[in-house]
Amino acid sequence: MTCVVASLPVRSIAELNERIKRLRDADLIELRLDYMHELPPVDEFIKKVEDFKDKTIVTVRDVNEGGVNKISESSKADFLKAIYKEGIIYDVEVRFLKRNIVPYENMIVSIHYFDYLPTFEEVRNNLSSYANRALVKVAVIGTGKYKQLLARVLEEFPNSAVMPMGVNPLERIAFSLLGSKLIYAHTGEETAKGQMYYKDVKNILSYFNVECEKLFPNPRL
C-alpha cells in the first residue's frame, strides 16, 4: 500500500540529523538536495543520515523537472553512484538516465511534466524500460484529462507512484487509494504545488488502514 514521503528541502547539512529526527513519524523522508547550491561530500552526508538510511530517499531534482538549483550532472552522477553503494534509495529522472549511466535497480525512476499533459503512450514509452526493476513515478500538472492518465499509469505499472501537481491536495489521497505506492507531502514548506502536510496525510490514510510496505522487498542481487 502507500508510503507517506515527507519531502524535506535541504539547504545545508549542518542540522540535517536534527531535522530528520523531527520527522521520525513519516514513513519515508525525501531529502531534496537540489535546494543546496552544491552537493556535500558523500562521507559527510552519510554520517548525517547514517541512523535513518532505511527511510531516506535522496533526490537531486533536475532544474527542468522542478529542481531549485542547477547541480552539475557529473557531480550528481558521482553522488548517486556513491550513495548506491551505501544502500540508500534515490530518485533519478528518466531523462537523466538517458544521459548518464547510474544504477536504477531498486530505485525510484521518475518523470515530471510541468508544461503539458503527455499522452499515455509517451509516459509508457518513457517508463517501460525501468518498470520491472524500479519503482516508476509520474508527476503531472493538473490539466486536461490528468486523472484518467494517472489512473491508467497505475493500471499499467503495478509498482508505481503518481501525483497531480497544482490541484486540490486531497486528490493525492485518492490516488493512494487507487494504488499509488508513494504520496509526497510537505513538512512545512511545499516542494511542489498540491502537497498536504505529511502528518495530515498519515492521519487520513490511517482511517483507511493504509500501511506503508517495504519499497523493495527483494534485496539487490
Ligand SMILES: O=C1C[C@@](O)(C(=O)O)C[C@@H](O)[C@@H]1O
Ligand atoms: O518528484 C517528486 C514529487 C513532487 O514533485 C510532488 O509533486 O510532490 C515533490 C518532489 O519533491 C518529489 O521529488
